[in-house]
Each structure stands twice: as C-alpha cells, then as structure tokens.
Amino acid sequence: MSVDLSTNYLGLRLRSPIVASASPLTGDPAMWESIEQAGAGALVLPSLFEEQIERDAFAVDNVLDSGTEAFGESLSYFPELESYDTGPSRHLALVELARQRLSIPVIASLNGTSPGGWVKYARHLQEAGAQAIELNVYNVIVDPHRSGSDVERGYVELVEEVRAEVQVPLAVKLGPWFTSFGHLALALEAAGADGLVLFNRLYQPDIDLDTLDVRPRLQLSTSAEAQLPLHWIGILRGFMKCSLAGSTGVHEGADALKLLLAGADVAMTTSALLRHGPDRIATMLSWIEQWMVEREYVSIEQLKGSVSQRNVPDPEVYERANYYQVLQSFRSTR
C-alpha cells in the first residue's frame, strides 16, 4: 500500500513533510541535488542577515579608508576593485540559482535589524524568486527597560509591514521565550503570517576555559529538544489556521512524525543533516512511511494534528499538570 506523504505548508503543496531548514548545508549548491533526491519537501536557504550586510559594507569602507590620505608616499593601500559585493546580491543570486536548480519550493530566510531593512530585503528575496519567506525575528532583548509587550508589538508590526510589501507566503520563525506565546502567535497570524516556525535555535555564548574568552557556540540539537516545539504545536494547532512548522530536535523519523501528529504541517531538520548528511531525510521519510503503512494511514494530511491538544482525550496533558504527572511517574533506578 502506498501512502501520500505530501503536505500543505504556507499554501505550497510539498511532496513530503520534511523540510531542510536554514543551515550552511542548504547554502551550498553542491548539496542541493542530494537534499532534493533524499526527498525533502522544501528547502530553506540560510538567512540573509541585514546586520551582516551592514557590517560587511562598513568593514570594506573602513579598510579602504584606513591610513589613507595621511602620508604623501602612500595615499592609499589597496587597488580600487570593480566590486566589493557588500550588498545582498550574492545572497539573492543564491536564491535565483536555487530556483533554477531545484524543483522543490525554495524558501528564503531573512533576519533584519531595521524596519526598512526587513521590508527592503523581503522584497529583494521575493524578486529573486523565493517561493516563501521565513522571517527569522530572533534577537536578544538586553535592554531591561523594554517590556515584553513592547517587543511583541514590534514583531507584529514587522509582520504587518512586510506583509504589505510582499505577496509570497510569509512564515515567522520565533524563539519560545514569551510569557503568553499563544497570544503572540495569534497576533502574528492576524498580522498576515502564513505560518509559524517553532522554534529557532541560535548561538549562545560559551566560555573558553583556557582563555576565559566568551565565544558564541552552536551545539547541534538532540531529539530531546523536539519536545518543546511539539508541546506548543500541539497547543496552537487547535486554534490557529496558519501553517505550523516544527523545528529543533528533528533527528529521526519518529521526531518528525510526533510533530506532525501534534499538528505541524512540516518538520524541519538541520542538525541531523549536518551530522549525517542529506540522506538522513530519506531515512526519516522511509521510517515514517513504514510506520504509516503498518498502521494503515494513507496520508500525512490524515494524521496531521491528530494528537494535538484538541484531539486528545485528556487535553490537560498539554498543560502544566503534565509536569506533575511526569514527576509522579518517575521511579528512582537506585
């Protein structure tokens, strides 16, 4: 018996529910064919970082001016080149190339720093051919005078502004650290988001014990981390119409499947691909397919959200009581 692995995400029909999410792997054109052949439903390109573009431009500006016009014998130190490629053009070219080379949908990711920047670069990405745009809105609010509601309002306005400018589907990728995540999720949906990606995982500082330097460090995720997105997707599925993507901790077919059962439209994977290569997608899909066949499921659409909070007999398991139950069920091994 064959099963239908296709899914609807952001209004796009994907052939499978496993999406290769933004990482160095998806930014490497040499890997695209493998990712596609492995069965990925879509590919999210690495983020276009507005901050990076600005830093690049000022770094070039600084290098070209540094020490110049100060000493009569050395009025400059570098030849003037025809291009310094500080803008988004290289990234946009990557989007264009991905569209040319891939038959699966290409989703661009954007991390802006200014309201104008978000809108401008989202438009550029759309023009370059992105079939959807993922707004990677994570930033660390270090200003203790800024309230949570102010931050959330900013996110909502951001989505409204971008939505007003671009026509392709918009997803918003967020972190989980909000007092009332559901409230924000609904607001983002109302602002025009076509989907939410839960959750992003970003660099956290680490301390080098030899030098005592603090350096950002990204550790690859583990399957255990899939529980947080599973938890929220399970809750949100019941009252949100927009697409939901489960991201973080998707290493095995089981991880992906659980997210789908909780209500995700797709499961996004990064660490597993970095660790095992693009073929991991095929392995995951094969496992999901096998599980479905064994249980006589015919399509992904059939199972999506079937174990969400709304659809389980005891909705409270998705609520705080869950914490107590786990503790109570814990048995010491000693």
Next chain:
Amino acid sequence: MPTKADDINGRKALGRGVSSSYGDFMAQAAISSTGHDLNVQTRAVVDGNEAAARIAHLASEVIAIYPITPASPMGELADDWSSKGRTNLWGAVPEVIEMQSEAGAAGTLHGAITRGALGTTFTSSQGLLLMLPNMFKIAGELTPTVIHVAARTVATHALSIFGDHSDVMAARTTGFAMLCASSVQEAADFAAIAHAATLDTRVPFLHFFDGFRTSHEIATIDVPSEQQLAALIDPASITAHRARGLDPDRPMLRGSAQNPDVFFQAREACNPFHASVPGVVQSKMDHLAELTGRRYNLVDYFGAPDADRVIVLMGSGAGAVRETVAALTSTGDRVGVAVVRLFRPFPTEAVLAALPPSTQTIVVLDRTKEPGAPFEPLHLDVLSALWHSPTESWADGRKPRVIGGRYGLSSKEFTPAMVKAVFDEASKDKPRNKFTVGIIDDVTHNSLTYDPAFTTDHARVRAVFFGLGADGTVGANKNTTKIVGHNTDLEVQAYFVYDSKKSGSMTISHVRFDPEPINSTYLIDRATFVGVHQWDFLERMDVLKVAAPGATVLINSPFPADEIWDRLTVEVQEMIIERDVQLHTIDAGAVAKAAGLQGRVNTVMQTCFFALSNVLPTAQAIEELKRAITLSYGKRGDVVVQRNIEAVDTTLAQLFPVPLGKTVTATKHRRPTLSGAAPDFVERVTARMLAGEGDLLPVSALPPDGTFPTGTSRYEKRTIATEIPIWEADLCIDCGKCAIVCPHAAIRMKVYDATELQVDGAQVLKTKSFRSREVPGMSLTVQVAPDDCTGCGLCVTACPAHDKSEVKRKSINLQPIGEHLEVERVAWDAFRALHEADQALWDPASVKTSQLREPLFEFSGACLGCGETPYIKLLTQLFGDHMLIANATGCSSIFGGNLPTTPYCTNDEGRGPAWSNSLFEDNAEFGLGIRLGVDAQQHSALGLLAKLSEGSPSHIDPALAAAIAAGVQDSGDTPIREQRERVEQLRAALRAIDDPSATQLLELCGTLVRKTVWIVGGDGWAYDIGAGGLDHVLGSGRNVNILVLDTEVYSNTGGQASKATPRGAVAKFASGGKGIAKKDLGLEAMSFGDVYVAQVALGSSDIQTVKALLEAEAWPGVSLVIAYSTCIAHGFDMRQSMTQQKLAVKSGHWPLYRYRPGEEEATKPFQLDSAAPSVPYAEFAGSEARFAMLRRSNPSRADELMTLAQADVAARWHYYEQLAAVERTAPTHIDVAIIADSDDES
C-alpha cells in the same frame, strides 16, 4: 596554475573584455566641450599624474613600471586601467608589468621597443637614475619611447620625496629629448606631443613635470581626446618603428661592440635625428593648437612686449612667475617670463626669439643645484644661447646681462613675493648672481630677501583645511573640487600637504576656485575659508595664521557654540580679533556618530563648507554632494551611502555661529612645541621644524652633511592617543609581553632598588616586587609614556594577566586619556628618572629580561599597531649600545630617519645605534661596506696594538694588549663592558705616549670593542630591488646581520605587490589577486650553507624571536632574520596585529624556524619552531582584507587561489619537515675578515 585568461597577478589578458577606452576618467569628467575639428574635448578634474598617464596608456602597448613617489600613481593608474580592460588607441589592452626595480623596468622597456612595440614607463628621482644606462642605449639606438617623470629631488645629504629638477638634470646627457610641462593641463598636452614626436624623430623623450606640485595638484583641464591624440601620431612613423623591430624573419644585430676605428663616427651619425627634434616638436605643438585651441611653443613668452627684465625658467614655478608678471605689468612694470618647454635638444633659436629685444637683464632660475658648476644647467644653456645671438638684435645694440639663481629645491615654496624679489634684484646695477631665493642663507649670503606681504593671489575662494591623517578631510576636499569643477564654470585647483608621520599626522588641503585660470602654484597664505577639522589643532598649531582678514573659520568642536570663545587659547583669540574672522562650529563627531559614521567627520565638514562658502547654492551643493557620495561609496554598500547622506541631511541644523569676544579673555596659551628642556640643537632647530617654521631656519642652522643628533623624538609630545594603557600592579606577572609588542616603545618596564622610590617625586609610581631568582628583592614598574602612546592597544591584547574576579580587568587596560594624562605625565617623568637596571644582571634571552633593557628606539611616527617597529626596538634593546644600522629606504627609513625628529636614541652613557640610509637598492652592500670599514679599522688597531706592546720596554702593557686582542669579538654585556674598561686603560696609556702609532691607535681603539652591523629593510628591498646585492652579501661570509621586515607588500609607497606578496592577496599591480606564491627567501639563503637563517613572528612566539636575534648576532658569519610584519596594507584592525601573526603561523602561512649552521658537524641545522598547520589557510586569509577582497570581487578566482595557497602551505610544510630531518655539514667557516697578518705582509 593561473588560468589562461588571467596573468599571474590576476589581470585580464590582452584583448579581453571591455571595449571602452574612456571609462570612469571620462565619466567623472564630462562637462563641457569645445568645437574644434575631430573631437569632443572633455573637461576633467584630475591631477598631473592622471593627466599624463591617461595619454601614455592610450599611446602604448607595453608599460613597464616600478613604484616610486611621486610617480607611483601613474603606474598604478595604468595597471588599473589595463586590469579593467581599457584599451589603447589601437583597441588593445596595454600590457602592464611591474618589475623588480626601475633598472628592470628600463631594461624591459628597452626590450619591448627594440622589438618594435610602443612602450612607456613612469618614474622619478632615484628611479630615473637607475634607468640612465638603458636611456643611453635607447637614445643611442634611436628607439622611440617616452618616459614620464614626476620630477623629484635626488637624495644627497638626505632623501626627499619632493619635487625639483635634480633628477631630470642628471639625465640630460642621455640623448633623450626633454619636454617640460609646467601645469596639469600641460602634463596631458605634452604627454601627447612627446608620444607623437618620438615616433617621428626616433629620438626618445623624457616628459617631465614637477613632483607633487604638478603630479599631485588637482586642476580643471581639457583632456585631449582619443581622436586628437590619434591625429597627432603619424601611423607611418609607427609602421617604420615596427619595421625596425628585432625580427627573425628579417634578422639583424643591434648593440654591437665597436672599436676606436668606428665608434666615434657612428656616434655622430645620429646628429640629424636630434637636430630635427625642435622642428618636429613645434609642428606637433602647432597641430595640437589646431586640434584643441591650446597653443604652445618651444619657449613661450608672457609679459610686457617691451620688458627690460625677463625670467627664464621651466616647470611649475612658471605659474607663480606668470601670475606675478601679470600683476606687475598691470601697474606698468616692464617684466616678462620665458617658459622653456623643450629643454633637450636645447632650442637656442627659440629661446632667443622668445626674449623681447628690449630685454636688459635675463634671470635664469634653476630648480636644481650642481655643486662646482659655473652655473646651473639652464643658466649655462641660456648663456650659451646668448653667445650665439648677434649684438645688433638687441635694443641699444647691447646683449642683455644674464644672472641666475636657484629656487624651490625639494618643493620649497616659490611664491610671487619671491618672484618680485628676483625682478627687484634684476633691477639693480649690480645684481647678485648665483643667488638663491626662498631661504635665508646666512652662510654664503647668496639668498635674496623678499617681502612676504607681497601677494598676487586673487582666487575668489581660497580655502585651507586642517585635517587629521586618514580622517577623510583630503578625500572630501578632492570630492569638493570635483563637484565644483563639474558643476560650475569655475576653475579649480587643489593641493595637499602631508605630514612626515604615519600616525596622528596632520594634512593641510589648499583649495582655490576662481572664474579665471589659476596659475597660483604655491600654498595659500591668505585663506578666505579655514576649516579646522580637529579641535586639538587649535591648541597646538597656529592654524589661523593662514586666515585672510574677514575670513570664515569653521571649527569641529565637541563644545557648544557659546562655550567656544572661553575655551580658546590666548593666541587664537588674538588672531580672531586681529583678522576679524567669522567663526562657526559644529560637533561633527556627534553628527557623524548619530548618523552611524563613527569618527568620520569628512562628510559633515564638507557639507558645512558648502553652506558657508557659497561656492554653489547650498541646495544644489547638497544635491551634488549626495550624488558624489553615491559615486564614491556606492561600491562599498548602500548602507554606507545612506549613512553619509543622513549625515549630510542632519548637518546644517547643528552648524552654529560662534559668539566672539571683543577682547582677549583667555589665560591658556598654545601648547609648547617641546616638552621640557631640550638640547640646544633641538631648541634651535628641531622645535622650529615641529612648529611648522622650518622654512624660516637659516642655512647656518642646518648641518651641511645631513648628520643629525639622535633621540629627538622624546622632545616631541604629540599626545595623539584618545585612550592610554594604565598598569594595575596587583595583577602583573612581570612577563614583559606588553612592552615587547609596543610599536612605539611607549610601554616600558624598569626594575630597580626599592630605595629609589624614596627619592622626591618617585612616590607617584605604581610598583610591585619583581619576581627574579637571579636578583631578588627588586621593584618593578610598568609605565606608559602618555604623550607618546598612540593608543593602539597592542599591549592590552598581549597582556595575559587578568583579575580573577573580573576578567575584563587586565594588568594593563586602556583608559580615556583625559582621566589619566596629568597623573601619568608626572609618573612618566619619575619613571624616566629611575636608574636603568644593570643589563649584566639578567641574561636577555627571555621576553621578560629582554624588556628590562632600555629601548634605544622610541616614539617613532610609524602607523598605529605597526608590525615592524617592535622588532627594531627589540634589536636596540639587545644590541643597541654597540650596533650600526644600514637601513634600506622604505617604511623603516621613514619612521627611522624622517625629520623633524628621530627615534633612535642613546643610553645614559651616550651610546646607541648609529644609523644610516644609503638607498633603496643597495642596502645590503652598504651594510657590508660598514662591516668592512669596522673590520679594516679593527685590523689596523690590532696591528698598532701589537706594535706598541712589542719591545722592551713596551709602550703598552703586553698583558693588557693580549687581553684586548683576545676580547675584540667578545659579546654579551659583561665581556663588552670589561673590554670597554680595558680599552679605557689603553686610551689612558696611549695619551701618555709620544708616538705617531699611539696617536693613530687612540683614534681607532674604539673599534676594539665589538661592533655589530645590522642591515635592516623591507621586502621590497630584500625580495626585489636589492635582491642581487642581498644575494652577494649572503655569499660574503662576513659578519653581518640582516633583518628583513616582511610586510609582504611595498608598504611605504602604498601597497604595491612585491615578490613577497602571497598568492591570492590583492595588492596594487595585483588587483586580481597575486597568482604565484611568494618567494622563499629563507630557502635561498640556506642554500649557501653557512648563513644563519631564522623566520620569526613576534606575535606568535616572542621568545623564538628573542632567541633568533641573539643567535643571529652570535653567529660569526652572515645571519638573516625574516620577520613577519603586520601592516596596515593587510587590511585588518591593527589592534589585532599580534593576534593576526599568531593566526598566520597556525595556518602555516608563516612557519617559524631557525637554520643554524653553527651546530656541530653532521647535525640537523634546520629546526622548525612552530607546530604543523592547525588552522585552514582560508581562515587566516578570510580575516585579512587583502585576501578577502578578492573573494568579493572575483569569487571563483579567489576559490582557485585559496585552493592553491592551501596546497602551497601543505607542500611547504612537508618540505620543511623533511628539511628538519636532513643532516648537513656547514661549509667550514673561516674568519674572512682577517685581511692578512703582519707576517704575511712582510
């Protein structure tokens, strides 16, 4: 391997790509046209170098180049244009090649034109001198070519990069025709005439114009179009030239050796060709006039038709003279000027024809000095011309009298006031001959006095801007000049004066705008607008002395307008009142910062200039400014453009007039030039130079032979840091790393007896106990010299000690200077007063102990974070009291020997490095010569010592003589000290001996104490121009030490590629990334077998560097230490200079090793001192703009070159690993310095 389409330096191959030959030159230039035949003539705002180079590039097929100031930009432009595919008149991209020297460039040029190609080159000064042998050949073979020269002073008692005619005068016997342009316009026009005339006459041309004054002056000119140039050049002459080219299809021989029977006749055979030159040049000038409307003659006369006094000269000085003549004739003076265009062949008839018959006195002005000659060259030529002139052709039947004088050497100012003095002298019954003008000669009393108040400068806008080097002021003014030039009918002129320091330097921009052509080839001294771009300038310089009465002055100030008056010094307030200036202020730093342009005030100040000067309507100016910003910064990124535009938009709201007082209310005076008492010479001479009054120093004030005292940098307190390092004694671990990395010797450590702290004033010092097993109980202080520190922060980066509870608090931390300056100044004085530690107490072979020794190189003007100076400083700490340094021209000679002040200094005993610079190309040989001189003197001294200690009774105690003879090569502090004591005993004994031998030995006995010779220079010298000499010295076996400060690029002349430039790096002349790997200089040296070789990087292993220098010094033969020197031309934050060196070593870019031939027989002399590469090469390369820029401009080539570079690293490491296992017996080393002993002589 390089791809077929690209050459090894990544430039596009011939014939590829772009068809446009106008490019950005024309894009920036287009404004107006005139309606002559054949052309659309284009107005452009360019400098003299660009004007000449543009024509040269259009008219050439092969361009061989080598960088030299001030001609470098011509080669750089030609290379840039070819790399971008710009074609010549015939649709091909000229082949541009950088050679290893000007001699190489001339040889290559000679070859190319011998083949029949059209060739050119650009040079100046010493470079032209290196071309002379080939120039004789080229002219002797009647091969057409043009050498474009930005005329510059030839080094004599001192090097000077500035302009005069001493270089071109040295070429006047070569047989080249010589055509002199006196303005930017003429640099373009005469370049065209030269390229056309050389082909017709077969006589090669030297086209020259004044270095800096013309080469770097920006002006509005009409650019000869391609069609005009093509019309000037006769295709038949090209055909004939090609037909004469060396070709195996029609073989011939050129360059024979001839004997007395025929050489003479053959030499005379060229006469008709040279004779034709004046006629051909005039015909080309006439043709140009038809094409463009600009008429020139071989000699052009300007002034009264009935002049009685006429100045004859050539070059940019003609501008000042013409302007003066115009002013004087307007009031009835009968004066004129004859401007010589063609100098060789000397156009005798044209000179005579140009002079009005009424002339009674001719004054020939030469911009050169020829000691011993009866007169200077042009003067002699005019005398000769007059000799041939019939008496009757002159009014009253009497030939004019001829006097002459020198002016403007090394770009000395030549002003209308001086010109007037010359005319006044010519009016006298008995005028002085062979005079000088522009200086005060109180020795031979040759100088004319002049009235500085006399002026003819009438430009409507005369603006002077004072900026900090690299703060964008000069760039902004260049931009302003172009905006005005392109958007108005005004003529523009801009000239820039740079500092002699590479860090914290001041730039002064002189900008004129006027409806009439501007001939004012001199600096502005009555400015209608003065821009002071740094508040600090007001407190240390008399910047307002250039302000004309009623001038507008704009000050960048951090203070509110209503506080400004009270913050000014007495001198500034006096000047404001006296000159009745209007003062405006803006906090440009704050405006720039708010716009996201940290520290970049140029755009803000430029906007203010337009608003205040009314050169253009403000709204239009702002629009054009924004357009210029988009053009200038567009390639760097939208955000850079946007931030600058935001700065423009927010500026004018922050520009305020300053309320001024009516009387002087200030009590604070301008900061004194010197800090504290200084030696007489420094007070009399150096201080005047520092105050910008060097022009006023009389001849008697200056040494006649270029010998200057050392140690003068300590009197110049520049105070350029905004933050300085402050020591935290409680955290210090005494490691010395802060001191060893400091490029300016501004962080010192001293170990001393604690009782010294009881001396009055010493209590301000922070102190701690010094950890030392050898000498316990001592105290340590680490101290910053607050006025000498540049704030680069290398010391903080290097410091490994930090607070256990607060990691950011290190043992040394940068703090705002304002909070610490006064305290640290007092502390520095107290620190200086502490006794230096006895060097003999500690073995210097560690970082810590090496830094207990006094640096005898301090406070140079090197760049912030300079990678070279720490090595030199360390050398002086280890060997400074007995070292002689031969220094190649380059960065190290500039920060080492560029006046006003010198960083080499002496210890308490008055000993220190003795330093000299010969040339760029001969430094190894020069150092070898110093060694030979020392050795010869030592040999003589030993002979005399032996003689005087023989016999019975002997004059000298034989035991003392034997001890001295045994100790002549003793090294180390104690042995040298003991030898000095013995030599002192010898001196005492010699003084009591009445014997000629004793007198001789008294003169020479100093040489009986060890002297070490260090030959120091950069990679341009060692890898390229001086490689032949270096090779010979490496093979000499003599006891010399060579330190190569390898920045992997020509740093001093602005980042041109050398053979040390690594593969994949972008540099000038390698704008597409250098395609081949750098030369392995160390391996070359190792091939001799008896040369000590070390490759070091202080930032990676300071201890290996110390060891290598000590071993090099100890090795009795030749030693070569190649030192990785980070440089501003690498393109990274120089605060990370040492960290970057670490990365270079970790990536395998710069393996550390020592090759020690002195090891015992059959051991392995090569030792790798760094670990195998552990970081990908791309990680190192990605952190430096020199590599990273290529990834942006040409990613595929960058990838290709990075792959190859990574392979280079692997291959080199593999080879070195094998080398480390190789046993090699060093060639038997003998003391080659022994000439012969007395027995042999007998």
